[in-house]
Amino acid sequence: MCPAGSLPTVGEMVMQTASADMVSCRDVYKTYGAGESAIRAVDGVSADFAVGEFTAIMGPSGSGKTTLMQLLAGLDTPTAGSVRVAGTLVAGLDDRALTDLRRDRIGFIFQAFNLLPTLTARQNITLPLRLAGRPVDPARLRIIVDRLRIGDRMEHHPTELSGGEQQRVAVARALLAQPSVVFADEPTGALDIATGRALLADLRDAARRYGQTIIMVTHDPGAAAHADRALVMADGRIRAELRQPTRDTILASLAAVTG
Amino acid sequence: MRVIVALAWAQVRTYPTRFLAIIVAVLLATGFLVATATFVATAGEGLRRTAAAPLTTADIVVAAADSTSDPGWYRTVAEVPHVRTVDPEFVRTVGVVSGERRGSATVQSIAATTAVRWFDLDRGTWPTGPEQVVADQRTLDELGVGVGERLTFRPGDGRPETVTVTGSTDLGFRPLAGASFRFYADPAYFADDVPHAALVTIDDPNRLEATVDRIDRLLPAGASAVRASVAADEAAARLVGGSTQLIVLTLALVAVALLAAILVIANTFQVVVAQRVRQTALLRLVGGHRSQVSGILLAEAAIVGTAGAVVGAAAGLVVGFLGADLLGISGGGLRVNPLALTGSVLVGILATLFAVGLPTRRAAGVAPVRALGELPEVPLAAARVSRRLVAGAVVTLGAVAVLAVAGVGGSLPLALAGGLLLAAGLLLVLPRLIAMLLPPIARVSERLGVAAGLAGSSLSQNARRTATAAMAVVVGSALIACLTVAARTGQATVEADLAARYPVAVSAHTEGSPVDGATVRALAAVPELAAAATVGTVNARFSDAGKATPTRIAALPVSLVDRLAPELATPTEVPVVLVPEAYLAARGLPEGSPVRVGVGDRSLSFVARTSRLADTTGQLLGVASADALAAQGVPTTPTTIWAVANPDFDRAALAEQVHAVTAGDLAVELGGGITEGGDLAEVLAILLGLALAMLGVTVIISLLGVANLLGLSVIERTPELALLRALGTRRGRLRAMLAIEAVTITVIGAGTGLLIGVPVGLVGATAAVGATATPVIALPWWQLALLLVAAVATGVLASVVPARRATRISPALSWTR
C-alpha cells in the first residue's frame, strides 16, 4: 500500500540518534488493575539497548519480562515513563505511525503462533515487505532461507512444518525486511535444546551480519549465554546486568535475585 | 492492494466451509431477486401475448359507446372506403352446469370472417349455430366434458339452454385471475345483444391511419376507432398493470430475505473475526495497517458475495422461467432485463459488503499485542451500545404509537409506516434484549442436566452472536405470524360481514316450477348447513319502483322465521311483508308503510318493512310468513330452498359441496351467501400462500445462520469438546447439547417473532378493513402452534451437521493448544 520510502541505513540512524542506542526506556512503570488488586508488572525500569547489541532478558516467571518487551516494542503503553525506538518517542506516535514503525523497523519472534496459517512459508516471510509495498529481493531471500536451512520448505503451510522449521521461518521473516531491532519472546521455548541452540546461533549470526539489535526474553541460561549481555529481572525491576554472560554467571545471578 | 486480495483469497481457500453459509445466504437472496425479475419479465411478455392475441388478427378495433342500445351500431363502418370486413364482438356471462360441476363462464363470439379468428381448433369443428360452442381443452377437462357432449348454460335472466361442444383448442395459456370458464360461440348465439366492439380489416395497409380517422369521424359520440396494434398494447398494459401490487409484495419479501441474509452474513463474519483474532493481531504486529485489515475482510466479502450472487442469479433465472412456464404464461419465451440482472447481482454483493461493515470495524480494532497470547476480549464500549439501545427504544415506542393510531383510525398506509418503523427500532433493541435473556436461560438449563447446562452456558457466553442468529429467525417468524394473523382476521371479518349481509347461506330456486325433492334432500344432508327448508313462492304484482321491484312473494316457513326474520314471528292485524331497502327508498316510503300487492286476481294489504332477505338470495322477493299467507288463502308453489349455515362454516367447502349436490339439477339457480365473497377469499388465500412460500427463503436463510453459528462454534470449541470427550462424555450427549443450543435459538426467535407478529398482524388487518367493516379478531391458533413446533423441528435439523462434526472430534485433540 505505502510507497517504498528510502529507508536510512543502520549507520545513518546511529548518526541521527544522539546516542548509539536503538531502543531505550526511562523510568517505565506498568500497572495492571487498580486499587487493592493492582499489579505492578514493570516497576521503574530504565535501560538502553545499543545498535547491534544482543540482549537477553531473564528472570523468574511473572517478573515482568514479557510486559517490558511489549512496552519496548510499542505494543503497550506504559503507565508512566518513556520509550524511544530509533530515537523516536513511541508515546507520540499515532496508530498509523506506530504500525509503520513496526513494519519497517521491528521484527518479532515468539514462542509459537508466529505464522499466518493460511499462507505458505514464503508468503509469511515476505508478508511485511508486501504490506509495505516494497519489492522482495529474491537473491537476499534465498541467502537468508538457505542459511536457515528452510529453502526447500518454502511452499509449505505452517501446519506442514515442524516447530523448529516454523520458528526459523519466523526468524527469516524478522531478518528479510532488515528491521533495526528484533524482539524475541522465548523463541526457543517450544523447541528441543539442540534445535533451540541452532536457532539462536542463526539469529545471532544474522543479526551480527546486518547490524541488527536483538532483545530476547528467555528462561534458558544456555540460550542467554549467546547474548552480549543479560538483564536479570525480578518483581518488575532489573536486578542485575551481566556483560558477556556465561551459563554460570547467569545461574548465579538468577539464584541471587530469587534467593 | 494485491497483497490484500491475496490474503483474502488465502482465507477463503483455506476455510471454504466457514464461508459456505455466507455464499448460500447471498445465493438465496440474489436468486430470489433474479427469479422475481425473470418471472415478471417472462410472464409479462407471455401475458402481453395472451391479452393481445384476440386483437392481432384485425387492423382496426372499434369500441361501442357505453350508452348505445342499437345492436347494429357498427354496421355503418362497412361503408367506409377500404374497409374489407367488419366483425362484431359479443360477450356474455353465463352460469355453466356440466354433469360434474357448476360455475360461471364468459362466452365470447368467434368472428364470422375466418381470417379474423385468432386461434385454430385442434379437434372438432367451428360452431355453426346458436347452440354450439368451442372451448380450450383445459376448460373442458375441468368441467369433465368432451367434444360432442352437451352442457347447460344459464344466462343471468333467461331460461337454461343446452349447448353442444363442437370443438376444442389448445390456447397454451390460462387466465391468471378469476376462476371463470371461457367459451367461444358463433355470433348467432348472442341473438340481439349489443356488441361491445367490432374488428375491422382493410384492403390497403397503407391507408390504415386515414381509415381509422374516417371511421372515427363516422361513429357517434362515445364510440371510437383505434389501430388494432394500439388496442393490443393497451389490453396488455391493463392486464400486466393489474399485477403491480403482486410485484410490490414480492419485492417487499425479497427485501425481507435480504435483511435475513445480511443478519446471517454479519453474524458469520463476526464469528470468523472472533476466531481469527490472533491472526489479525499478528498481521497488525508485522506491520499491517487497520485499513489493510479491513481491506482483507472486505475483499473476502467481495469474493464470497460475488460467488453467491452470480450463482444465485443463474439459479434465479432458471427458477423464474420455470415458474412462469408452470403457470403457462411463458409463451413469449425467456425474458430478462439485463439491467435488472446486473442490478440484482450488485445488490447481492453490496448486501454482503454492507453486512461485513461491523465485523470489519471489530477486526480493525484488534490490538497487535493480542498476537502474543490469548487475552480476554475487551467488551465493546458500553456507552455506544446503550446509546443504540436508547435510540432503538425511542423508535420502537414511536412505532407502537403509530401502529396504535393506525389500528384505531383504520389507516393502512399509517400501519405500514408503523410496521417499518417498528422493524427499524426492533433491529436496534432486540439483539440486546435477547442477549440479556440468555444468562437466566443458562442458569435454568444448568438444572436440566449436563447437556442442557453445557448448551446454556455456551449460548450465554456468546450472547451477542446467539442473539444475532436468533434475530434472523425472528424476522422470518414475525412476518409469518403477522401475515397469517392478518389473513385470518381479515377472513373472519369478511365472513362476519358476509354472514350479516347474507342471512341465507344457500338459496336454490327455479323459475316457478316446484323444486326437485332430490335436491331438497341432498341440501338438507350437507353437514355444514344447520337448517334447510323449502319456501313456497307465488307471482306477485308490486307497485313499480324500477329495478328493485319484487316479482314474487315468498312464504317463510315457521322453521326459518326465528332464524331469519323474527319480525314475522308474531301475527299482526295487517301482515308484514319484507321488501328490499332499495324498493322502499325508490318509492320514497318510510319503514312500516302500508302497501298493496296483487296476487292472482286479489289485492292484499301488507305493512312493508325492509330486510336483506328480500334481495340477497338471488331473487327479488317480498317475504311474508307462511302462516300469514295461508291465513289469507294465498296458494304458493315450493320453488325455492333456503338454508342457514352452521356458525364458523367453511365458505369454500360449503360452496363446493352445494355445487356438487346441485350439479344434477339443471332447473335450479343458486344464490345466497355462498355465491358471494368467494373471489376475495380466493385472492386472499392465493396471496397468503404465495407470501408464505416466499418467506420460506427467509426461513431457510435464518436456519442456515443457526446451523452455521453452531458449526463455527464447534470449530472454536474443538479443544473444549475434545476435553469433554476425553473426560468420558458420550457422543449422544454432545449431540443433545448442540440440538438444545439450536432449538433454544430457534424457539427464542420464533417466540419473539410471535410476540411481535401477532399484534402487528391484528393492527394491520384492523387498519385494512376498519373503514369498511367491523373488524372481527380471530387468531389462527393452529398455524401459530405449528410455527413453534416447526421452530423446534428445524432447530434439531439445523444441529445435525454441526453435531456430526462435533462427535467426530477426537479426544486426543484436547492436548493441542
Ligand SMILES: Nc1ncnc2c1ncn2[C@@H]1O[C@H](COP(=O)(O)OP(=O)(O)OP(=O)(O)O)[C@@H](O)[C@H]1O
Ligand atoms: N493483561 C494483564 N492483566 C493483568 N495482569 C497482567 C497482565 N499481563 C501480565 N500481568 C501480570 O503482570 C505480571 C508480569 O507478567 P509478565 O507476563 O510480564 O511475566 P513474565 O516475566 O513474562 O512471566 P513468564 O516467564 O511466566 O512469561 C504477572 O504477575 C502477570 O500476572
Ligand SMILES: [Mg+2]
Ligand atoms: Mg512471558
